[in-house]
Amino acid sequence: MTYETDLAVAERAGRLWPCPCGADNPPAYDTCHDCQRPSWTCASCGTVNSQALSHCQQCDNTVASDAIGDGEEGFEMTWEEFVSLQIGPRRVGGRYGDAGSAYEVLAIDRGPRPGWPSWHITVRDDDGHVRETCTGWNPQHDRVLAQ
Structure with missing residues (x-):
């Protein structure tokens, strides 16, 4: 080409x-x-x-x-880099979604905290349900609806 x-x-x-x-x-x-x-x-x-x-x-x-690297060793990230990768482009007040659902980000707790999850995002689903999630951003699957 x-x-x-x-x-x-x-x-x-x-x-x-x-x-x-x-x-x-x-x-x-x-x-x-x-x-x-x-x-x-x-x-x-x-x-x-x-x-x-x-x-x-x-x-x-x-x-x-x-x-990030490939192979068995990969790239050793700092805590801040790891959390930044997991949160992705999500910001408080933004709307994001995947193939079947959408949500609004209410809060982002970057941690680190003892125990699991060591970081999390508080979201409100379209049905009004508020929940905490520590699901990492997947650029092949997730999408920004509004920042």
């Missing part, structure tokens, strides 16, 4: 990432097509970010997906 084809496909899918130089790039590109500035993909929400900022433009996470 060519850059123009990749760009058109990404534009139709709404998956372009903007570079500070002004160029738009397909998500599969790890550098800007125009200025060759490197990019990184957020491990928490999957957003492609330009290297100009150290925080994800979508969820404020700082961990790149390729930093």
Whole structure:
């Protein structure tokens, strides 16, 4: 495929990432097509970010997906990085959902706390039920409805 084809496909899918130089790039590109500035993909929400900022433009996470590593050892994260990955782009007052349900985030307790769960999010489901959850964000499954 060519850059123009990749760009058109990404534009139709709404998956372009903007570079500070002004160029738009397909998500599969790890550098800007125009200025060759490197990019990184957020491990928490999957957003492609330009290297100009150290925080994800979508969820404020700082961990790149390729930093998590592969194999048996992987990447050793700090507590803050782990919780940031688990919470993902969720913010208090935002609405989020998955294939069959939606919820509003009422509070986020980042912990750490003794015992389980060591962190949790308080949510209100569409039926008004308030509950606590420690289910991590899955960028392939979960979606942002309103921030």
